[in-house]
Amino acid sequence: MTKRFGQVEALTDLTVSVGEGVTGLVGANGAGKSTLIKILLGLLDPTDGTARVLGHDISSQAQEIRRLVGYMPEHDCLPPDVSASDFVVHMGRMSGLPATAARERAADILRHVGLDEERYRQMGGYSTGMKQRAKLAQALVHDPRLVFLDEPTNGLDPAARVDMLHLVQRIGRDFGIAVLVTSHLLGELERVSDHVIVLDGGHLLRSSATADFLKHTGGLLVEVIGGDAERDQLGEALARAGLTCHPRGQLVAVDPPPQGLAVHDVVRDTAADLGLALVRIQPDQAHLEDVFMSSSTTAGAAAPGGPA
């Protein structure tokens, strides 16, 4: 499908399918991730093309799709003067649950996402992490078969990110709900996704099983919160500490270190000295960033079929 907003082409000839389990939809800001989700929900019409979600056509069966699908939007959409408990019950009722069932489901799901006593407080006073959990709960209250999570880790500190990613993994693996989850941090979805779709400027760069992205090279990949400046600051400091590194997308790739150098300690201490927040240190086996580095565009490729 294609989606244009005036002169801007947000999605270009995109053909992709999403299967069971957790699928990571990855791309820089503006890559077209939110646009794709909104089209699949029937909130936006494609300029060209069509799609099916759980076997239903997005243009003629949007209502059926919304019954079967949950949606956690990217931006804060929570009424500040309502408690999470009342809000999630309300969203359950809006999805057609009877009052008692909505109350029971809301209590269960709020417990699953980790909002306990706080659920009776007005959401205006919540931290970003609590707001993300309330947004996640409302997406799950009607027991959907598929859930779209748009940047669920946005605005969270590293510990809260890990918690949220763990929750995303549980939704896919323990609750058996298919998940399409987006992130602009290239690396963070690799650990929780069974499948990864990479978008760049509205084009499909790659769609594969996560394992196909992985190959161990003996080096390390390091990611810190921030942009190019923070990445380069870390890379330069690691070079001064005796490591050979290169920028790779948003990451610092560290070549296999000299024998005997405790490279994890060097990276951790260097980041701490610079006051940079580490997102991850991991073996250099992630090829997501390589996909971004390669100039070839493979629009039109498709992943194995499934419910969406």
Ligand SMILES: Nc1ncnc2c1ncn2[C@@H]1O[C@H](COP(=O)(O)OP(=O)(O)OP(=O)(O)O)[C@@H](O)[C@H]1O
């Ligand atoms: N309603 C709109 N009107 C005009 N342009 C839009 C609209 N919505 C999105 N766009 C443009 O379409 C492109 C894709 O946007 P989209 O929000 O889908 O990206 P994204 O990958 O979700 O990034 P982000 O994480 O920043 O939201 C961007 O260039 C954006 O400016």
